[in-house]
Amino acid sequence: MTILAQAKGKTALVTGASRGIGRALAKGLADAGFDVAITDLSSQAAELDVTKAEVEAAGRKAYLYTMDVSKKAEIEETVASLLKDAGGIDVLINNAGILKPSLLQDLDEASWDAHFDINAKGVLMMCQAVLPHMRAKRSGRVINIASIAGRQGVPTQGHYAATKATVITLTRVLAQEVGMDGVTVNAICPGIILTEMGKNNLGSEAAIRHWEEVAALKRLGAPEDIIGPVLFFASDLSAFVTGQALNVDGGIYYH
Numbered sequence: 379m380t381i382l383a384q385a386k387g388k389t390a391l392v393t394g395a396s397r398g399i400g401r402a403l404a405k406g407l408a409d410a411g412f413d414v415a416i417t418d419l420s421s422q423a424a425e426l427d428v429t430k431a432e433v434e435a436a437g438r439k440a441y442l443y444t445m446d447v448s449k450k451a452e453i454e455e456t457v458a459s460l461l462k463d464a465g466g467i468d469v470l471i472n473n474a475g476i477l478k479p480s481l482l483q484d485l486d487e488a489s490w491d492a493h494f495d496i497n498a499k500g501v502l503m504m505c506q507a508v509l510p511h512m513r514a515k516r517s518g519r520v521i522n523i524a525s526i527a528g529r530q531g532v533p534t535q536g537h538y539a540a541t542k543a544t545v546i547t548l549t550r551v552l553a554q555e556v557g558m559d560g561v562t563v564n565a566i567c568p569g570i571i572l573t574e575m576g577k578n579n580l581g582s583e584a585a586i587r588h589w590e591e592v593a594a595l596k597r598l599g600a601p602e603d604i605i606g607p608v609l610f611f612a613s614d615l616s617a618f619v620t621g622q623a624l625n626v627d628g629g630i631y632y633h
């Protein structure tokens with residue numbers, strides 16, 4: 379059965395969908411036949427509208443909500459609204475995230491807290507809000523966007539890497555806790571993807587050239603490079619796969 383046939387009548391929820399990887403995933407899921415709920419901070423409302431138009435241009439329903447993934451009440455309100463509006467949530471993509479580089483020695487407490495609140499606790503709270511619904515209907519797919527940083531950090535990203543290692547661990551444990559109810563939980567670990575976050579992180583053309591050289595495929599990623607792996611985890615192509623974290627990084631090996 380094609381992904382298109384499997385996606386018919388199903389709804390995927392994407393956090394952080396106003397730009398970058400989140401926007402590409404919303405469009406990719408719509409192209410594959412899913413209706414898509416897109417969420418982001420209220421400050422991103424105008425950019426969210428652009429994503430909504432892209433989903434609708436693919437001929438799918440788009441549901442738009444503004445929400446901060448670090449705020450439990452906002453998550454619960456959004457999930458309740460979507461369940462009412464769409465009648466169900468079949469796929470959850472936890473994509474929202476931040477990266478503000480700093481040496482660990484200089485990192486202030488507020489930045490540590492913000493990274494953990496958004497990148498790690500946000501994933502947990504989204505799962506806590508959506509999983510009861512998926513478990514009750516005995517099917518669902520959770521896909522967490524972690525990072526290769528969660529495998530091994532690099533200088534100035536220690537705090538970010540720690541949040542992404544947490545996401546990989548949450549993925550492994552949640553998979554074991556909900557698998558008996560027909561729900562799979564997997565993670566994707568992107569390498570360097572040329573989004574706003576990716577470009578800010580690299581900072582210079584020289585850094586881009588360096589990482590292109592390190593990558594086996596001799597290029598850095600585009601947001602669209604994450605779509606295929608997400609569709610794999612969102613569909614029955616991965617029916618017997620859970621608790622995994624897949625690197626999608628063009629073959630970056632670093633020590």
Ligand SMILES: NC(=O)c1ccc[n+]([C@@H]2O[C@H](COP(=O)([O-])OP(=O)(O)OC[C@H]3O[C@@H](n4cnc5c(N)ncnc54)[C@H](O)[C@@H]3O)[C@@H](O)[C@H]2O)c1
Nearest residue numbers: 394398399446447473474475525568570571573574575576
């Ligand atoms: N770009 C990369 O190189 C790269 C590599 C590995 C992993 N990732 C991960 O991929 C995901 C998407 O990153 P991106 O590169 O598209 O970044 P981006 O900065 O372009 O987009 C991140 C999105 O998350 C949203 N967001 C931030 N804080 C939020 C909050 N509190 N509540 C709701 N939404 C919030 C932003 O508004 C934005 O739309 C992130 O989790 C990131 O850590 C990115």
